[in-house]
Amino acid sequence: MSIPEAATPETTSSDYSARYYLHYDPVGGEYAWETEHWRNFFLGVADRIVGALAPTTALDVGCARGILVQALVARGVDARGFDISEDAISGAHPDVRDRLRVGSATEPIEGRYDVVTCCEVLEHMEPRDAQKAIDAMCAATDTVLFSSCPNDYEESTHVNTNPTAQWAAWFAERGFFRRVDVDSTFLAPWAIVFQRAELAPRALVERYEARMEPMRNEVIEKRRALLDLQRRYDEVEGPADEASEYDTIRAEVEIDDDALLARHAALSARDHVIGLEASQVRLQRELEAARKRNRDLRDALDDKEDELEKLHASKAWRVGRAVTYPTRRGRD
Amino acid sequence: MTEPQRPMFSIITPVFDPPVEALRETIQSVRDQRFENWELILVDDCSTDPAILPTLREAAAADSRIRVIARETNGHISVASNDGIDAARGEFIALLDHDDLLTPRALRANAYAIAAEEDVDYLYSDEEITFPDGEIIVFKKPDWSPERLRAQNYCNHLSVYRTTLLREVGGFREGFEGAQDHDLVLRVSERARRIVHISKVLYRWRAVPGSTVGDEEAKPYAFSAGQRAVQEHLDRVGIEGRVEFHGPGIYRIERTLPAERRVSIIVPTIGSTAMVWGRPTVMVLNALRTALEHTEHPNVEVVVVADEPTPPKVLQEIRAIVGDRLVLVYFREKFNYSRKVNFGVLRATGDRIVILNDDTEVVSDRWLETLLAPLEEESVGMTGAKLSYSSGTLQHAGLAWSRGYYIHPFREWERDDYGPFGILGINREVSGVTGACVGIRRETFLEVGGLSEELWNSFNDVDFSYKIEFLGYRTVFVATCELFHFETMTRKGAVADWEYRAIRRRWGRPTNDRFTPDFPELPPTGQERRARESRDKRRRVRLESAP
Incomplete structure (x- = not known):
């Protein structure tokens, strides 16, 4: 049995050449330790990792040019990293170069680490490979800092974009659950710290519920505040000019909405009904005229018949017939 | 008897x-x-x-x-x-x-x-x-x-x-x-x-x-x-x-259109260009510009129903002329004049509607007020304007249904001619008006079912006029609302047989027009035609037999 072709395409090392990193982030400049923007960003990330998880050892899976590894080292963590792109590894800063290696995330990881980080990597991998990568990471640590953008479909190498809940479910299959006490948004809004845990459903529910409640309250409070703000804004601005607002909204329209088409159908139907009524009136009129012609003709016919009868009854006729009788007979 | x-x-x-x-x-x-x-x-x-x-x-x-x-x-x-x-x-x-x-x-x-x-x-x-x-x-x-x-x-x-x-x-x-x-x-x-x-x-x-x-x-x-x-x-x-005094025994009435009436001008267009008085002119722009220039009515909306081939540049200029009073309806179907107008009206928000062809140019000041004010009278169902060719001769002063034909009486008369018994200078009831410039209440348009879409090219205005009369309304020709209509003067006999048949299926064959019973262009009666034919025949026979 052959392995079925993957549902999504696979990306390879050559898809991540130096050119890939050139346009990695047009805002931040070149994706390298030397660039202040990226160095500061990852030093900040490292500070938070140290602050929240206090690891002694760390491994960055898909480390690219090893900026995060270098930042963790700078904060006293014994960090390592690997990446499938030889270009990336060879483009790393000399200070961190020997902590990095070329390797695939699908391969089992040697050794154990206090923390494994995996930032924006798995969405680049074909789904079955991504599962292998999760397996490998979960075997090498009890704590994973993970991020994968749930909605960036535009980047060509994002062949495996998934909602955050989906990634969380895959980690949960391996006994890893969200650390709800750690705010991981310092890395990305969708980043999660997963930790191995023996959790009864009750504990899990409690953990999520405990986070959900304040969030729901926050949403309600914010909605209320927004409404208040809108009302105060309206008071200051006065009521909206209805006519002009209406006009702007409907200034350019297609003939496509159902309400319009329904009104149009009613309009056409009315035209047809009036047309039928008009035809009926016309036919009635023509019938009336025909009946009158018929009556007149019949009257005329009756008159002629009366005339004829009178003629036949007249003395002159009878005498005339009697006189001409012999000759007519002869002709017959 | x-x-x-x-x-x-x-x-x-x-x-x-x-x-x-x-x-x-x-x-x-x-x-x-x-x-x-x-x-x-x-x-x-x-x-x-x-x-x-x-x-x-x-x-x-x-x-x-x-x-x-x-x-x-x-x-x-x-x-x-x-x-x-x-x-x-x-x-x-x-x-x-x-x-x-x-x-x-x-x-x-x-x-x-x-x-x-x-x-x-x-x-x-x-x-x-x-x-x-x-x-x-x-x-x-x-x-x-x-x-x-x-x-x-x-x-x-x-x-x-x-x-x-x-x-x-x-x-x-x-x-x-x-x-x-x-x-x-x-x-x-x-x-x-x-x-x-x-x-x-x-x-x-x-x-x-x-x-x-x-x-x-x-x-x-x-x-x-x-x-x-x-x-x-x-x-x-x-x-x-x-x-106002207009002539001996003839008066004109200047009516008032209440300022609160919301007017929607419906202009179907394809954005075409033609020669007007020797200048290439984008018809619709000329029509819209003059229409808006010649009215003081405060509450006007313009609904342009544009066929797909309308050049984007023309649409841009329409936006510039009409501004925020514009509603632009894109019409992406096969050409159907009636359908375009119907959708335009259904999109309009006015309680008074003017249907205006894009090959017109408004002449009269306060044309919109003059055209629409008679509709304040319940029994008036529709109004029409006085239209002239670019040559200055009349194109339209009301329609007449006579002896089997649907006619523009007084066509090609001088624009300012009084006409017999002053008929061209006064407002009067007519059997119908041409669709190039029509005023109507929105509710009446809906009540009669709009323009019949089966008549997609010609005669939809004739049918519409019949419908207005059928429902008991009067149609009024407004002599003081004048426009140019740059229709080609040679466009004769453009009406197809099936269009004649469709009109007659509904309304029968017209005999004598009710409101314009007599005019010089009146076609001969069947009797007159037969008499002329037999006279011509006799003449021919005489000619042929002549030595």
Whole structure:
């Protein structure tokens, strides 16, 4: 049995050449330790990792040019990293170069680490490979800092974009659950710290519920505040000019909405009904005229018949017939 | 068929110094009536000619149906006529001037019409006018046309009133001499249950020097009296407007369009360019620019329904001209004029709609107000404008359905021509108006089901006009709303057979137009055509047999 072709395409090392990193982030400049923007960003990330998880050892899976590894080292963590792109590894800063290696995330990881980080990597991998990568990471640590953008479909190498809940479910299959006490948004809004845990459903529910409640309250409070703000804004601005607002909204329209088409159908139907009524009136009129012609003709016919009868009854006729009788007979 | 001898007619003739011979002929024309149940009331208004009164008494002696009232003072025509009305014993009253003639069938035709419509309160009929130089003109009148009556007393002779109604309105009014008939008809028409037009010549009006029709300068006081009569009529029936003098016995009414009416101008377009007066012109831009320039109405929306090939540059310029009053509807289907207009109206928010073709150019100031104001009257269903070709000749002054054809009467007449009996300069009822410029209430447009989409090219306006009439509304031609219509003057016979068939399937074959019964372009009747054909044939035979 052959392995079925993957549902999504696979990306390879050559898809991540130096050119890939050139346009990695047009805002931040070149994706390298030397660039202040990226160095500061990852030093900040490292500070938070140290602050929240206090690891002694760390491994960055898909480390690219090893900026995060270098930042963790700078904060006293014994960090390592690997990446499938030889270009990336060879483009790393000399200070961190020997902590990095070329390797695939699908391969089992040697050794154990206090923390494994995996930032924006798995969405680049074909789904079955991504599962292998999760397996490998979960075997090498009890704590994973993970991020994968749930909605960036535009980047060509994002062949495996998934909602955050989906990634969380895959980690949960391996006994890893969200650390709800750690705010991981310092890395990305969708980043999660997963930790191995023996959790009864009750504990899990409690953990999520405990986070959900304040969030729901926050949403309600914010909605209320927004409404208040809108009302105060309206008071200051006065009521909206209805006519002009209406006009702007409907200034350019297609003939496509159902309400319009329904009104149009009613309009056409009315035209047809009036047309039928008009035809009926016309036919009635023509019938009336025909009946009158018929009556007149019949009257005329009756008159002629009366005339004829009178003629036949007249003395002159009878005498005339009697006189001409012999000759007519002869002709017959 | 037996002749009805009901009702009884009272013929009232106020007499003041007519030529005696003419007076004798007038009386004789009554005695010659085929219908016999009448009385003739001759009211002598203190004639100065001593031969008059004896002539009247002599007539009364000869026929017991003739009575004479001899006034002791001269009271002028209104007072004298009122004396006759007071004395009348007939169910209906007919007015006959002292030097005019009834045709022998006049009373019988009225009796038949009354028998056919029992609730009729007022009847008028066609008349023949003889000018002093011997020229004779027949005035074939339209069916009941209240808008036209405000512009001129087209009813005139022979007028027959129900006696009770005539007394109810108080007969003629003093102070309106010269326009007393116009004033009376206006007041009677406001209360009449039914008004009937008999399209037969029942009256011969002999225009002698000094009578209103023959000598326009003879009775200058008539005009201000007429203007006042119409103005008071407008005030009574609640029409907001001002009466203006337009010509002898002809008035124009400047009406007011309430500022709160929201107007939607619907312009279907494909954004095409054509030569106008030697310049390449994007038609729709020209139409929109002039349309918006020539109105002061504050509440206007423009709905442009654009076919897909409309150039984006044209759309841009439309946006620039119309600004935030624009609603742009993209029409992406096969061309169908009716459908484009229907969707335009369905998208519009106005309670008054103007359908405007993009190959027009507005000429009149306050055109929008003028076109739409008559729609303030419930019974007016639609209005149309006066359209001219770029050459300055008329393209449209109302449509007529005559002898199987759907016609633009007075086409290619001069734009400022008065027309026969002033017909081109006044607002009047017509059978239909061309679709190039139409004013209508939004609710009426919806009520009649919009433009018929089966008639996607021609005749949708003809069908629409028929529908307006079918639902009991009047269509009014507005002479004071003028536009150019750059339709090619040579576009004749563009209507396909199937379009004729579709119109006739609904409405039948037209015979005589109700509102424009007579005009120079009237096609020949079948009889006339056959006569001409046989004459041509005879001529051909003669030619062929000639040596």
